[in-house]
């Protein structure tokens with residue numbers, strides 16, 4: 001079971017463009033083409049399966065919202081930060 005991160009750790013480790021909302025970290029990725037958003041969501045899902053750490057993914061016409069939290073721990077852990085970093089690196093690929 002991973003440890004919950006402190007407020008200071010979250011602030012220090014949260015990747016740019018991501019926000020903290022209570023026990024979640026969140027980012028909205030905007031797309032001007034709906035199916036590019038769908039494909040992005042698929043990619044996020046594949047990362048989640050590989051990490052066995054699953055975000056909430058909301059696909060909208062304007063973009064895709066990713067929300068991460070560690071359900072078993074009841075808050076934000078390193079697993080959430082790592083997922084955000086992996087998504088960012090894939091997005092930039």
Ligand SMILES: C[C@H](O)[C@H](O)[C@H]1CNC2=NC(N)=NC(=O)C2=N1
Pocket residue numbers: 052053054055068069070071072073
């Ligand atoms: C039983 C539990 O759902 C699994 O161990 C994994 C699956 N994916 C998960 N994803 C997230 N975000 N948090 C979890 O605690 C988690 N647990």
